[in-house]
Amino acid sequence: QVRLQESGPGLVKPSGTLSLTCVVSGGSISTSDWWTWVRQPPGKGLEWIGEISHSGSTDYTPSLQSRVTISVDNSKNQFSLNVFSVTAADTAIYFCARRSTKTCYGCFDFWGQGALVTVSS
């Protein structure tokens, strides 16, 4: 059973950088799957942020592409998210998830529990 766990600061100052890491256990990150970040502002819906393959290929949602980077560390079986120049609008619960290419045609079959990040001075 694959498990994902997010970690990182829960409070970030405006104009600062939001950094989160997702540790994958119970399976290798070096597979054909895609490793994804999704966020959910308080009381709102899910927003797909971006994803990375084990080889480092990335895709980002157009609205955030200029402020986001996702990286992978195969040796530590983890991947990370950086969101730059944050504002209060970036306050959200951030989930990491696996987008499977084997279990299904691109569904998110495993999710982390989520990490609340608040942007405030």
Added chain:
Amino acid sequence: QSVLTQPPSVSAAPGQKVTIACSGSTSNIGNNYVSWYQQLPGTAPKLLIYDNNKRPSGIPDRFSGSKSGTSATLAITGLQTGDEADYYCGTWDTALSAGVFGGGTKLTVL
């Protein structure tokens, strides 16, 4: 403004059936597989339906999915109070090269 359109809320009585629609376009639902997620209050989303109409192990057959053209539908029969949750459709958008979700539908079991 979500790329996929869902009704904000639906409701029905225990034991009844409810359907949740998800509308998109040829660049997303029309040419890609749809999945559905259930999010209970305070928890992470959970995969409910994948590849338009398949259920992961452990998901009751009260939950079913279908797709036609650029729309998809989630149906839940024999409603239970424990089904009260937010439901999201999701797929890939080929034109955006990005994953997309619907805005979510809150199910109330009266």
